Amino acid sequence: MASTNDVKTNPDTFDKKPYLADNAEVDIKQGQMSGEGGLSEHQKGLEKKLLFKIDTLILPIIVVVYLLNYIDRNNYAAARLQGLEEDLNLHGDQYQTGLSVFFVGYVLMQVPSNALLNYSGRPSLYLGFWIVAWGLVSALTCLVKSFAHIVVCRFILGFVEAPFFAGVLFYVSKWYTRSELGFRMAIFYSGSLLSGAFGNLIAGGILRGLDGKQGLAAWQWLYIIEGVVTIFVGFIVMLLLPDFPHTWKVLTPELRAVAIQRMALDANQDDVDEEGAKSHVQGVRQALTDPKTYILAIMYHCQTGSTGFSNFFPSLTQTLGFDRTTSLLLVAPPYIFAVIWAYGHSLYSDKVQNRFWFWVYPIPLAITGCLLFMFVPLFGVRYFAMFLMSFAFILSPTVSYVLCK
Numbered sequence: 001m002a003s004t005n006d007v008k009t010n011p012d013t014f015d016k017k018p019y020l021a022d023n024a025e026v027d028i029k030q031g032q033m034s035g036e037g038g039l040s041e042h043q044k045g046l047e048k049k050l051l052f053k054i055d056t057l058i059l060p061i062i063v064v065v066y067l068l069n070y071i072d073r074n075n076y077a078a079a080r081l082q083g084l085e086e087d088l089n090l091h092g093d094q095y096q097t098g099l100s101v102f103f104v105g106y107v108l109m110q111v112p113s114n115a116l117l118n119y120s121g122r123p124s125l126y127l128g129f130w131i132v133a134w135g136l137v138s139a140l141t142c143l144v145k146s147f148a149h150i151v152v153c154r155f156i157l158g159f160v161e162a163p164f165f166a167g168v169l170f171y172v173s174k175w176y177t178r179s180e181l182g183f184r185m186a187i188f189y190s191g192s193l194l195s196g197a198f199g200n201l202i203a204g205g206i207l208r209g210l211d212g213k214q215g216l217a218a219w220q221w222l223y224i225i226e227g228v229v230t231i232f233v234g235f236i237v238m239l240l241l242p243d244f245p246h247t248w249k250v251l252t253p254e255l256r257a258v259a260i261q262r263m264a265l266d267a268n269q270d271d272v273d274e275e276g277a278k279s280h281v282q283g284v285r286q287a288l289t290d291p292k293t294y295i296l297a298i299m300y301h302c303q304t305g306s307t308g309f310s311n312f313f314p315s316l317t318q319t320l321g322f323d324r325t326t327s328l329l330l331v332a333p334p335y336i337f338a339v340i341w342a343y344g345h346s347l348y349s350d351k352v353q354n355r356f357w358f359w360v361y362p363i364p365l366a367i368t369g370c371l372l373f374m375f376v377p378l379f380g381v382r383y384f385a386m387f388l389m390s391f392a393f394i395l396s397p398t399v400s401y402v403l404c405k
Helices: 017-022 041-081 094-120 123-143 147-172 178-209 218-240 253-266 280-288 291-306 308-318 324-329 332-352 356-360 362-375 379-389 396-403
Strands: none
Touching: 041 094, 041 123, 041 147, 041 178, 041 218, 041 253, 041 308, 041 324, 094 123, 094 147, 123 147, 123 218, 147 178, 178 218, 178 308, 178 324, 178 332, 308 324, 308 379, 332 356, 332 379, 356 362, 362 379
């Protein structure tokens, strides 16, 4: 249990091997290694057991939380179809302003957040706190009465949601090697894709069954229900999410040794950090001088810009000529298709260990989808185009993070 882990929080010793003294006496000797400097055959067998434990606990937790992360930020689009625009008397570009201001708070908090996570030394408590925080902000959004209120709520929501995504990228890098990350990132990213499916299905159900109940509009119930669920999950994360392999008490000393050894091998480092290991300031300086940092930033900037339509997906489906509830339900199939395709895409990318072409090929497919949706008036073609459009935000992130790791 993450809540019982005895982890030091001194920022100068954070994430260093001396933590082992608090948890188990692990002596990793050169004799345990194969002649090639890798894991022995026995250790490779233990590694499979270790990966099974990690995959069956950590992956489900971060996928569910990422699903809620996207549901809580994108329920603004679903609320628009449920009367939020009319109730708040939004006009002109005010809806778009409320949409955009989320990312102002998001950008401001993402970079300093990981420095705070590094200082805390407890991902379970740190991430859990921010999950509860954004759930609370989401639930309280039901009280907004004006454009100014929604802008403030959206800004704060972006600020408190930012630590999760950046934190998880750091977190999974402590559990998985580079060769394992592609498929795991696809599983993690599926949370955001599933949010597009289930979030809009939930919104459709609320619109049909709760609109007007207790004097609240459907969009108000949407914020309340999804916010309360997120708060509950945040407390579960604090209790269940393990912090690091060397502090996870359910691991035997032998499994813990393998967990540490394989990550050291992947990083091409010695088993134990040397004296004078890099400080956090040096780590930041190293990141700022690494070209891969800027390559990833440019890639993600382009990918994010190309997915702006996802914030208007329910509005786009409504242009197909259906009522509000049906429009929300029509959003689900493209996202479900996206999840299935992303899994296969990332599995094959891991198998061939080629990232570049797997990042590139979705681009022309997404462009084709946008053009078909814009210029072909037939329902079947336009709905098929939405499946193609989804390639823009499905596949690129699943390999781009691994490409630059």
